[in-house]
Amino acid sequence: MSDAQVFRIEQRYGRAIPEQHTRVEAIQTGVCKGDLPVHDDPLRYSENNLYTPLTRQDARGLDVEGYGFQARIDLKPGFHGQLWGENEILLARSIVFENYLRTVAAYAALQRRGLFLHSAGIVVDNQAWLFLGRSGAGKTTLSRLALKQGADILSDDANMLLPDAAGRYHAGPVPFAGELGDVNKDARQDYPVAGLLWLEQDDCLECADLPPAQQLARTMACCPVVNVDPFRGEKLLDVIENLLKQVPMRVLHFRKTDPFEAILKAIGVKTDA
Structure with missing residues (x-):
């Protein structure tokens, strides 16, 4: 991640990083710049009039797609993720990073029977x-x-x-x-x-x-x-x-x-x- 991304993410989520990993172990996520397909449908990421990233699940994990990003979360053999975006700053904003993080949290909890x-x-x-x-x-x-x-x-x-x-x-x-x-x-x-x-x-x-x-x-x-x-x-x-x-x-x-x-x-x- 770039220094600008790290700064924005630590400002918003830094308090959630425990001094010791007492609740769950760390989950590795790679962040990369990539060219994403352009979609003209304004309702592509809408469900019940709320912004909702698309998810496509399979036996090994899932793909996630939303405004300005795509992601892959693999659940086996190990839990790790990969996040792609075209814009360095947008990738660190809540509309991207928080939606990705919420998806990771949902699967991380379930993996641990939570x-x-x-x-x-x-x-x-x-x-x-x-x-x-x-x-x-x-x-x-x-x-x-x-x-x-x-x-x-x-x-x-x-x-x-x-x-x-x-x-x-x-x-x-x-x-x-x-x-x-x-x-x-x-x-x-x-x-x-x-x-x-x-x-x-x-x-x-x-x-x-x-x-x-x-x-x-x-x-x-x-x-x-x-x-x-x-x-x-x-x-x-x-x-x-x-x-x-x-x-x-x-x-x-x-x-x-x-x-x-x-x-x-x-x-x-x-x-x-």
């Missing part, structure tokens, strides 16, 4: 609570409420769950954020996962159980990229089932006006209030 979940991660009493839901369900809204009450936010957009040596799932800070931005820049610690909540905006505040089939389907819906990979589908299903045995998903009906203390009480967290 999950990369589209979710809000909120720390309460040194435990991580993951709030999942459709786009616009309230992940960022809930994160803002929690932040105002002094809670640590792992991310309001995507979180990585990995098992420890005993198989218990933990979540830690990741360099990905939604509308809330990067509000937890000094975090390094992992937290045991205490709960998974599916968000439903409603006219009431209550937490309820979900049937197992709905738990599985909703968790899978929040696993970007890997949930459309036919070659890794069986493994993904197995990992999700294992997670839900430890931490069943419930549904949280809430209003945007509900205080965060009331939400904590609804999900079973004791507070001083």
Whole structure:
């Protein structure tokens, strides 16, 4: 990588590089300049009106294509990647590098029997609570409420769950954020996962159980990229089932006006209030 690329990437993602590789081992990625094909279709990288790079999976890994870049991620015999781009500076910007990094994170988590979940991660009493839901369900809204009450936010957009040596799932800070931005820049610690909540905006505040089939389907819906990979589908299903045995998903009906203390009480967290 050039000095300019290293500078931009270290500015944005430097805090995510641990002093010691305590969570996962390093994954090698090569970065190269290359001529890319020109596509005139403005909807080529669009899904549900959102920018979505194309992925083409195969038995050994996958190819990724988006604005200004192409990539190859090989999963076996070893996990490594290759990233190509025409523009040196564009390659280091979020529209390229972060989309590539999110794809790597999703597959790296699955390789280690973990999950990369589209979710809000909120720390309460040194435990991580993951709030999942459709786009616009309230992940960022809930994160803002929690932040105002002094809670640590792992991310309001995507979180990585990995098992420890005993198989218990933990979540830690990741360099990905939604509308809330990067509000937890000094975090390094992992937290045991205490709960998974599916968000439903409603006219009431209550937490309820979900049937197992709905738990599985909703968790899978929040696993970007890997949930459309036919070659890794069986493994993904197995990992999700294992997670839900430890931490069943419930549904949280809430209003945007509900205080965060009331939400904590609804999900079973004791507070001083």
